[in-house]
Amino acid sequence: MDARLQGFTLDDYLRCVDLYERVGVDLTLETVVGIGSVCRRQTTDEAVRIIETLWSMGIRLHGFGFKVTGLREAAHLLYSSDSLAWSLNATKRA
Known part of the structure; x- marks a missing residue:
C-alpha cells in the first residue's frame, strides 16, 4: 500500500485525492489505498x-x-481493514 489519504473533514480527504491527481496518481488504479x-x-x-x-x-x-463496531457500519465499503487493538489483545493472551 503506497497511497494513503489523511484528513478530518470530507473536504480534507477530497483535497488529498486532488493532490494525488495533480501529480498524476490515479487512486482508482491502486490495489488499495489506506484511509487514516x-x-x-x-x-x-x-x-x-x-x-x-x-x-x-x-x-x-x-x-x-x-x-x-466500525466494521458493522462500513465493512461493505472497505477493501480491507486492520485493528491494532485486536492484535494487542491476541498477543497478550498468547
Missing part, C-alpha cells in the same frame, strides 16, 4: 459519509484501526 484518521470516529455518520464518498469514487480503501 477515522479509527476514533469510525461509527460516526461523518466518518461513514467520508468512506462512502471515497468508495463511490472507485477507490479501494483499507481502514486502519477498525473495530467490530
Whole structure:
C-alpha cells in the first residue's frame, strides 16, 4: 500500500485525492489505498459519509484501526481493514 489519504473533514480527504491527481496518481488504479484518521470516529455518520464518498469514487480503501463496531457500519465499503487493538489483545493472551 503506497497511497494513503489523511484528513478530518470530507473536504480534507477530497483535497488529498486532488493532490494525488495533480501529480498524476490515479487512486482508482491502486490495489488499495489506506484511509487514516477515522479509527476514533469510525461509527460516526461523518466518518461513514467520508468512506462512502471515497468508495463511490472507485477507490479501494483499507481502514486502519477498525473495530467490530466500525466494521458493522462500513465493512461493505472497505477493501480491507486492520485493528491494532485486536492484535494487542491476541498477543497478550498468547
